[in-house]
Amino acid sequence: MASEEGVPVDLYIYDLTHGLASFLSPAILGRQIEGVWHTAIVVYEREYFYGGSGITSCAPGSTSLGAPQQVEKLGTTFVPFQIFNDYIQGLGTTTYAGSAYHLLDHNCNHFSDEVAQFLCGARVPKHIVSQAERDLPPPLRLALTSMLEQMVPDGTQAVYANGVRHSRQDSPDYLTLNNQIEEARIASQELDARRNTIAEKLAKKERKKEKKRKKQRDHDGTGDAEENEMAEAVEAVEAREPVSLAGPSSRDLDVEDEERKAEEQRKRSRDPPVVYKDIDGVQEFETLSKTLEGVDLSAEEKQSLDELQQYLVQGEGSWVLGDDFLSFIGRVLSDPDIKSEARCAALRCLAASALREDVSLLLHQDRRQHAILGYANGIDALPPEEQLALALFMCNLFENTSSSEWCLYISEWEYRGQPLSNIRVTTKVCVSCTLSPQTELRECGTALMYNIACKEVKTVVFDEVCVELAMAALQLTQWAPAEEHLWRTLTALARLAQHSSEVPQLIAIVGPDPAAYRGTSARVDEQIDLIMKKLK
Structure with missing residues (x-):
């Protein structure tokens, strides 16, 4: 698993032609190109790359290409190694299988770019990924391909002949086991x-x-x-x-x-998170399957439903969830012709999945479509049953470190022309449910608020939402909630007051006075004491 400080992610950049492209390209192509770039991602003390043999890895810098021409530091990842390894296994049997390799249009650089985004949200320099489109009009691509085949007859296959291949026939723990042995x-x-x-x-x-x-x-x-x-x-x-x-x-x-x-x-x-482990994944999948009976599913969507069964019912790793899985979930959540019961069942399936650590692989894939969080952003317009299933899913994501951190990402993305971020959507779900008049929604809302506030993250994360969460907590406190919900709310206020100097000011100005609830219970009094220290 990645350490609290994170694991460095580097990009190794090579010239496959060792300078020959720069020398010969004017004569062959009629224009000069500086090099034919090959890249690899170096993380967890391994070098990962893609070629005609599929995805392979080796010790950093141990290929016949020698030392990289350039090393670019892409950032730091907090993705656990096992999750990353499952992710690589999945790519190796789908998008980046050996049979899908193409020297110019689907190569090592496209692979590096996608993996870099997954690990730390970074990108491979655009001039490397788009070299073919930028430097070569279609008529000249054949000429460059021919030139490369002469310079590098086996492509990258010979370069990485001694590496470890990553494909579904290998156990997901193969690389770890190989290193340990x-x-x-x-x-x-x-x-x-x-x-x-x-x-x-x-x-x-x-x-x-x-x-x-x-x-x-x-x-x-x-x-x-x-x-x-x-x-x-x-x-x-x-x-x-x-x-x-x-x-x-x-x-x-x-x-x-x-x-x-x-x-x-x-x-x-x-500060153990409040999660709901009594959810039955097998039963929820059966419910989803029944509610989708009669729905015209495509072959890909039927395959995605089968993949969910393998993951949730049969206990396979998240690598079984293919590239089309989130498109399937997105349709279930957004298609008005699909019954609300199906959406609730799909969300409860996700809530059961959220209790597993490898759900992070699925979550990181959602950065492309934002199918889950885009739907969650519209929580105010959802029926109460869907709101409850959604809140249940969000709460259970705090069972594991990596999935809880996904809920609190501050990087912005665009959804239907609106700038959003993971933490803002998570906060919106939290506030909406916390202030709901329905007891069941308030139960999940206060749980989610407690989980967010007690999460040990950098202050910059809470700068985004501290005031909004504190205002919701204060409003709920005014309604004199049940002891459990009051304790969660005051605990959240105590933690938020530690993160932001604005929160104690809000408590003093907006009220109510936390001391008014002394005597409710010993643990409530304990949180009141923490808040009052910040008010002095």
Whole structure:
């Protein structure tokens, strides 16, 4: 999983012709091109690329192309490695299968551009991705293709012959397992060598001690205690694991991983999210299938429904959800000819999926169409049943770190001519449900507000929505809600007051006075104390 500091994402840029294109292009093409660019994404200490053999990876810079001509830092990713690996597996069997490769129109640069967007929202320089369209009119493309085939007969296949291929027939954990096996093999060899050395030294010392003990026994017969003491010391030394000078041992890595998990658990124990785990994914899928009976689904949409069954019912990884899946969800959510019951069932299926960590792969794919958040932005116009199913989905996204961070992205995107961002849509759903007169919607709304406010993120995120969330919380507080909803609301206010200096001012000016609710419960009083400290 990606660390809290994130993982760097780099773009390696190569000239496939090693300068020959610049030299020969004037004579062959009638104009000069500086190079024929090949790119690869370097992340998680691997170099990922696309060619005629499909998606492959290797150690950074270990190809026959040598060192990259240029390295461009694209940014930092917080996408967990397993999610990224599932994403690569999915691309390798769909859009970027080996059979889909084309030297000019669908190549390594298009792959790098798409992966860069997925990882950190960055793009490959436009002059690289659009080189064919920019430099070559259609009649000259054939000439360049012929020239490249002469310069690089096997395309990129020969370059990456020793890499690891990524396709569906490989287990999603193949790359991780491959790396772990290699690391374990090296560590085992080092460990055996050190143990042999220590064993030889201990054996030599033991022989010397045994001679001394024998003399002592012969002299006064009192060597038994010393013998036992020495035996215990030898056992203690033998039990120690030697320190590897070549890097962290497998035990060190295990300890580090346990510490990371403990830290994550500590955060969750302090402010565990409010999620709804009682939702039955199998039952929700059956409901969706029944409500779609009679709907004229295309072959692609039927395939997407089958993929959802594999993911939700059969427990397959999110890599089974193809490129058309979100188009299918988008139609269910937006087609007026499809019943509202189907939309509710689809959203509840998503709510069940949100409890799985690999749902992040699906969420990141939605950056192209914004099918889910575009629909969510219109929550005010939805029937109450759809609002509830949508809010349930949004709450459950806070079960895992990566999906909760997706809810709070601040980067803007355009939907039907309107600038939006993930955090603004999430906030709109939260406020709408929190201030709803319906108890069930208020239940999910206060849960979502609590989840958002208790999320440990940079202050800049809350700068976007702090005031809006605080105003909604204060308005609900005026209605004297039930203890559970009051506690969530005051907890959110206490956290928001820590993030923004404007929130304490709002509480003091707008009211009501939090102290008026003292005595409701011990945990409510605790949050009131935190708020009052900020009001002083």
